[in-house]
Each structure stands twice: as structure tokens, then as C-alpha cells.
Amino acid sequence: MEANKVKTSNYVGKHKGFKPNEISPKANFIISFILTAMTLIYLVPVILVIMVSFSTPESLTYKGYSLFPTELTLSTYKFLLKSGKQIADSYKVTITRTILGTVLSLSVMSLYSYVVAYRAFPARKFYTYYLFVSSIFSGGLVASYIINVRYLGLYDNFWIYILPGLVSWFNIIILRTFIQTTIPDSLFEAAKIDGAGDFTIFFRIVLPLFKAGLATIGLFCVVGHWNEWSTALLYIENPKLVPVQTMLQRIQQNINFLKNNSQMSQTQEEMLILKNLPTESTQMAITVIATVPILCVYPFFQKYFIKGMTIGSVKG
């Protein structure tokens, strides 16, 4: 068939290095501009929260929230630093559960994923389906609640944050795919011929080659633990065991939650400060403290998230 009139771009020859099958520079500029302008939709709300947290309470009452506050102050943050016992406790809880939870989760899941990835293992299908079936329908919130509280004694207990979420089907699939794509079977066979047991293989061969996979899932776990907030609403009474996000949620409903943490150990001065704690800017300030750490960190790990998502979805 005679080739149709080739619709080459008018720009070939005019602009060096311009590949004919790309959109014209004009279109490129338009879409780049629109997309970049739309990033404001994401940035502006965050900046708004930050601005409010730095505003004086008076300006909030009289002029309302604004992206360009007229009066800025650090007083809210100073208040929080001085009287933030609840905040410090909550931060301790969040950080501890993030680190402990991620490490434990990674350990259990990486071991399990090795078992599920090892192609020559006859019982592999059993373990895969065992996990798969557990994920497709759940017993429900109530059953879990009853088991956790009445039979396992996890009410008001720190371990409620870590134990139920130890294993996740999605993450194990990602880890398994990692192992299967990055480590060739021949390596396993060679090791076996050399007489290595499975534990040796796992610790000496798989783990070192596996760091990218561990980093990806580790990041998923970290983000998950950091942002998780509904467990404590249901299971925790002791304010000392409440993570930062749940504290934020409780403050939303009742600012007094901040003030109620062990009132006995607070000095007169501290109690006075708490009594005068401004409500709205405090809420925003705590939001900032709760979110900024992770917002500052994630761009550096972007490629891990992307890789994890793609592997998980394609093979899932």
C-alpha cells in the first residue's frame, strides 16, 4: 500500500533534535503550564494549614483564615513545646510503633516471601493460597475486635498496633516478585549443590540482593504506621498510648484531650498555659507537626514507591 502522505511535523529541520513524533512545542508548553498550575491545588491547602498554624489567634477570629496572614507568631508552637506532654507521648508512640512495626513486619514477611518464591518447594502453592484466601474476605471489624479484646487481651495494649498488621498479602506478593525477578534460580541451585541450607541461603544470598525490595516494603510499612489512626479510637483508652494521628483526631472533637493527660504531674504554670491554649491554631500546628516529617521525607524515596506500586499491581 502506498504510504499515505507522511504527516511530519512542520518543525522538523527548524528545531534541532526535535523528534517528529512528539507534540509541538506549543502544545507541550500548554500542557506543562496547566499541569504545573494544577500543582497549586495540592500545595495551597498545605500552605494554608501552615500559615494558620503561625497566625495569632486574634487575627484568626477577626480576619479569618487566610493564605496571607497579617500577624504571624510562634506562640502556638511555643505553647505546645512547653505544655506538650500529650504530644511528646503521642510522638513516642508513633515513632516506636513505626520502627518496631516495620522491622517486625519486614522480618516475618520477607521470610514468608522467600518460602513463597522458592519455585522448587512442593508446598509453595499451599502457603500461597493460605495467604490469598485470608485476604479475599475478612471476618469483619466486630469479630476482630472480640478476638483481640476478649481472647487476646489487646485492649489498651501497645501491641494492638503491631500484631494484627504484621502480614499483608499485597506486600508479600511484591516481595516475592522481587525475589523471583532479581535472583535467578540457578543461584539457588548452585548454593544447594554447595550444601547451603535454606537459612544460609536466605541470610547470605537473598537478603543482600534484596535490599531494594525491603526498602520499598519498609517504606510502605512506615507510611502505613505513621498515618494509621483508627485502631486507637477503638482499642485504646490510656492517653499515653495514643499515636499522633489519633490524638489529632481526638483534638478535633475535643480540645480538652490535650489538657487531660495526667493533670496531676503538671505544674501550676503549665496548667495555666494549657487553659489558654488557642484552639484552632493549635489544631493546625499539631497537624503540621504530625505531617511535615513524612512530607519532607517521601520525595527522596519516590522511586521506591513507584517501583513497589507497579510490581504489586502487575503481578497481583
Add this chain to the structure above:
Amino acid sequence: MKQVKEVARRREKYPDEIKNLPLSRGIISERWKTMFFKKVAKHIRDYWALHVMALPGVIAVFIFSYLPKFGVIVAFQRFNYKKGFFGSKFVGLDNFKFLFQTTDAWIITRNTVCYNAVMILLNTTLAVILAMILNEVKSKKLAKYIQTVYMMPHFLSATAVSMILFCFLADTNGLVNSLYRSLGWETRNWYMTKSIWPVTLVLVSSWMHVGYSSIIYLATITGISPEYYEAAMIDGANRIQQARYITLPHLRAILTIMLIRSIGSIFYGDFGLFYSVPRDSGSLFSVTNVIDTYIFRALKNEANYGMSSAAALYQSVVGFVLMIGANAVVTKISPEYAMF
């Protein structure tokens, strides 16, 4: 000793040719049971380490995932906390009768399904469009910057998002009300105004999910061989036609998988979104209460084990059926995309 005698006795019955062959560990008795045990022993000897490795995961999954499945019995009991699973009275379908006699059941079902349907369609469409447009941007650095920013809401907890929205919708001095005041309009208590919430919740959900979802689609698109596009260009297709005839078909696989997953979870609402963002405002319940929030509130605020577990079982069963159904439909249309 006894075994030797046993074997000797059995050997008498063997055919003549092999009756007097010397006994050695190599001879396998014809009894399959012994063979089976030997196979098991060999398996254990070779693979014990793997079983040990899998053990922590197996235990954790059993306790926290399989046991609660049996706990659905609560839906059929008048559960008494002190008596536990085994002491509580069995009442058959009473809990379900109670549940479906309330108007709540219809409201939460309608809310859950409708919100999910709209959100799935809208978010997927937007994510795909975003991925396709982002792929065209020439400057890779700019594209990466845009992607980073769009991904950002994924790292916010639902509570943080609700705080952000609060800045806009706060009663006395939120951004929207301040704007209204400066325009001379009357300010409204948005957290008690039902009509804005369906749209607001859908838009917030898009804000939260489109950026992160587009990652998968973008990765798929960049994986398409450029030869297709070049061939199409030679045949005279413009960029839009190329998108329609090349890009979209390549996305079909991943879209189908996503769709099955979404349909399977259409009965599961995004708890954070529907509980936290409306700030638990009771007057909005008829438009913001979904099955998950209903279960949570029934359990936490009323300790109503019966109703909440009935709702939870209802959710699990329907969700499961939907997923199997969606998978069956896909298997009919294009089997290679089915999940199982």
C-alpha cells in the same frame, strides 16, 4: 527385632524371583504406606527450614485473619461479652432482621455503593488521563516534580485531610465563609449542610487518590514500545488517534485488574474519608454514613455487637460475591486478565 521377623514373614509371600534377594535398605516394600512415610521424611529433611521460615507468618495470619472469620458467628448470636463466643445465645437471623428493618441499612448501602461507583469511575478516568498527558510532557524533570506533588496527599492521614478541609469550611472564619462575608453573602455552617457533602467527598477523594493511582498507569504507558507510535505516525495518525488506538488498548490489562479489585471492594467504604473528613457530624449522617462507619459507630458508641457484626457479615459476603462475579465476567470476556 520384631520388625525383622515381620519382614521375614512377609517375604515368604513374595514371588519366587525376589524372595531370596538380600535384605538391604534399598529394597522398597510394596506397601504404599511405607513409601508415603518415606516421602514425607524426605520432604521434611529437605525443606524443614522453609516450613520454619513460614511459621511466624502462618501463625500471625491464623490468629488475626482466619480466627476472626470464624468470629462471624457473632452475627447470628445475641452476643454477651462476658459469655464470649461459646456462651452467647444463638438467635439465627434476628440480627439481620433488626438491621434491615431500619432505614439505616438502606441508607448506608446506598451511600457506600453510590459513592464508590462514582469515585472509582472518576478517579480511574482522571488517573488515566493524567498519566497520558504527563507522558507527553517533554521535560522529564518537570514531569517528576509534578508527579511528586500530585502524590503528596497519599502521605497524609485522613485526619490531616480533614484538618485541611476544615481550614476552608470552618464556621466562623474558614476561607469559604470569609470569602462569602467579603462578598456580602450569608455565611453557612458547612458541617451541617447536607447538600454539599456528596460533591465535596468525591472531590476530596479524587484529590487524595488520583495522583498516586496515576503512577501505575504512567509506568504501563512508558513500557509501551515506541515502535507502535512510530508506525502509527508513518501511517498518518495524529497524537490523539495514537492515544486511542495504541495507548488505551495497552492499558486494558491493568485497567481490568483494577476494575475487578474495585468492584470487589465496592461495598467497602474508605473509612478515613467518611468518618474523619465530615468531622463526625451527626447531622450529615444520611449522606456521609457508609457501611464501615456504621459498623464502627455501632460497635464503639453503642456496643451493639449484633447489628454491627450483621452489617460486617453483610459487607463481607456481598463484597466476596461481587468479586467472584466480576472475575467470572472478565473470564468470559478476556480470560488472560482474570485474577483466578
